[in-house]
Amino acid sequence: KIEKISDEIEDDWEGCLSIPGMSGLVRRFKQIKYSAMDLKGNNIYGEVEGLHARVIQHEFDHLNGILYTSRLTHKDAFGYADEIEHYWKKNEEK
Numbered sequence: 368k369i370e371k372i373s374d375e376i377e378d379d380w381e382g383c384l385s386i387p388g389m390s391g392l393v394r395r396f397k398q399i400k401y402s403a404m405d406l407k408g409n410n411i412y413g414e415v416e417g418l419h420a421r422v423i424q425h426e427f428d429h430l431n432g433i434l435y436t437s438r439l440t441h442k443d444a445f446g447y448a449d450e451i452e453h454y455w456k457k458n459e460e461k
Contacts, residue, residue, distance in 0.1 A: 369427050372398035372414065380456070381425060381435045382448055390451045392444035393435050395421045 375397045382390045398416040401423055405411055415423060425435060439445050446455075 368402045369424060370400050371396040372400055372416075377421075378440050379421065380451065381421070383425070383435055385429075385434060386436065388448055389446065390448040391435055391446075392440045393425075393438045394440050395424045395438075399423065401427075 373396075376394050377397045378392055378394050380390050381393045397420060398414070399420045400412070400414045402410065402412045428435065428438070436445060
């Protein structure tokens, strides 16, 4: 289970081994809390932020059959990772 801690969100680039060589701009909550069970049935809990929160949300989506391409900020914010790096990210820095 995942719950947002605040309404603060962040757009950042994600990739995935399910779609190698591609990247997309995805909006995620910056801070979340989670609860789950490990392989032995022990309950685990945590509160995380930043990249750790993004990764957990990304992997949680996989458990629900969702790929990051369903969460793009815009349909044009998706493409080959090397082209995104060269053309898009360099323009963000300016």
